[in-house]
Amino acid sequence: MRTAFFNWEAYKRSFPAISRAFLLNVKIFSIAEAIILVTALVLAVLRGLPGPVFFPIRMLAIAYADFFRGVPTILVIALLAFGAPALQLEHVPTSTTFWGITALVLIYTAYVSEVYRAGIESVHPSQEAAARSLGLTRSSALVHVVLPQAVRRVIPPLLNDFIGLQKDTALVGIAGSVEAFKQAQIEVSADFNFTHYLVAASLFVAITIPLARFTDWLVAPDRRRRQAGRLV
């Protein structure tokens, strides 16, 4: 067990290569998270549009969220990363990493939009009423009063989804991109020592823990303020 799983020599040997491959994971989730922060917010806002005029848009947004939350991530990645290049269309990228990122964006936009939506709904209606009573338009009230409060409140669950996303970057490996998990697999198949998986695991953990502590630190003052302030 010690030689096959907790082999310090093997750990040291494969660490540089897997670390380098992990940079691709970092790249994937960095790009994906930046895009998702925006697309998910747009989706959440679309879903909250009032009145019968926006009914079709609301329905589309709901259908989108339902679909991409229901389909397994690995399936969407396989579909896009293998399927899209197979179409052999001009101007369609063939990079599996590109399609992996696209798949992750599609799926996590659905998840994160739900988080945003919960945040928007948690802002008491009296806040919007106060903003509208001052003559602000609906969109102005949303942008300046509702969304800033909503986004601050959902930072912890947002981060939770992003930790999930960071782990799911390993799934892009199955499409052929050599990220940390794929690199570890390559190392394991060379010497049948599973320690290499632990190398990849420790890299993932090493990046999520500081992020979680950072978020705690980030939301602490705002939480204090909100608990003291009257919102009802």
Place this chain on the structure above:
Amino acid sequence: MAEHEVVCLIGASGSGKSTLLRCLNLLEPVDAGRIAVAGEEITARGVDVNRLRRRIGIVFQSYNLFPHMSVLRNVTLAPQKALGLSLRDAEARAGELLERFGLAEKRDDFPDRLSGGQQQRVAIVRALAMQPDLMLLDEVTSALDPELVAEVLNVIRELAEGGMTMLIATHEMGFARDIASRVCFLDEGVILEQGPPAQIFSAPAEPRTRQFLDRIIEAGRL
């Protein structure tokens, strides 16, 4: 309501005071009937509610300050975004008002650092910064600790002396008697009786009004 008039709405909880105020600002959907403000029918179709609301300030029982903004930003937001003032002009206007109501030192604080009375004064200043023609005050002292009520009432008194037209829903009968040019007693959504405060408080014509006032006196609130 005439200009510079101060009308107080009194009546039991649920008698429709708040609803009436919220209708005037179109925060509450108006099902039937018509409302005219300053000669303009606001319940007509196609009325620009945003333009209308800019002329009518409302202050709520629970302040409803924006908790994520400093006092100054609370006051400058609407003048800047709804009236199109430059930030500098909006801040000058806000600074003046905060100074006038003794809140100048609090301008950079967040609402959570303020007492209830201070928060409510900021809420009044926030509404005033839009330079409204009419102010609606919805039980603005009901959520306050008793010792903080006076500071808010003094602000309202000052506004009345300055000629602000105001419609005030209140449970502070003594205050209503002092400040109102007219008092309306509401019961089950209708104005049952109205008149000068001296008449309403000393010689109410309606039995329901008398009953209501008797209960208030019993509770030692008049």
